[in-house]
Amino acid sequence: MNVSRLGGPTLSLFRIVTGLLFTLHGLSSIFGLFGGNPMTGTAIPFGAWPGWWAALIQLVCGVLVLAGLFTRPAALLASGSMAYAYFVVHQPEGLLPQHNGGELAALFCWSFLLVATLGPGAWALDTLLARRRVDTPSASVAEPSPVSV
Structure with missing residues (x-):
């Protein structure tokens, strides 16, 4: 089995679980x-x-990332909000995440940054919409209709 073929579905599953x-x-x-x-x-x-x-x-952002719609901006906002949560809420309580209760915030922050960087994966509404845009010819490219005289 070609491991590279698993990248898109694996990223999609990671995005779906994290969004859920x-x-x-x-x-x-x-x-x-x-x-x-x-x-x-x-x-x-x-x-x-x-x-x-x-x-x-x-x-x-969780619903958007789960569905794979506006994935990159939603994941970036989610990542930033978790970075804020970690540094403003958790980090003042202690240096390490194990001591300040910030493990979940740190994991969400980095997980969403990964999704924002790599994209939604193969199974996403963003991917489906992009595929439809490529498959649908635009009006400017379409053949001109014949003119009857």
């Missing part, structure tokens, strides 16, 4: 689902800074 986990984290923080926010066990109050806004980014 991020989406679930956002759902739990915004709506209190699945046991609520990991820190409080409840939903974060509407509009509370920065937690509710971070959860909104988790929900929206």
Whole structure:
């Protein structure tokens, strides 16, 4: 089996799982689902800074990355939000992620940076839409219609 043929599907599966986990984290923080926010066990109050806004980014970017739609910008925003979470929330509590509770933020940050860099993979709406754009001739390239006299 050709290992290079596995790259696109493997990247897609990585993107899908990472997006799903991020989406679930956002759902739990915004709506209190699945046991609520990991820190409080409840939903974060509407509009509370920065937690509710971070959860909104988790929900929206998680769904976009999961679907593979606007993947690169969504993954870049998600990565940046997790970098912010790590350095502003976790890092002041201790130098190492094992001591400051920032392991998940660091893993999400680097995972989303990988997706933003490498793209969505073979199984993504972005890939499907790009393929359709290539297959559909534009009006300027189409053959002119015959003129009857």
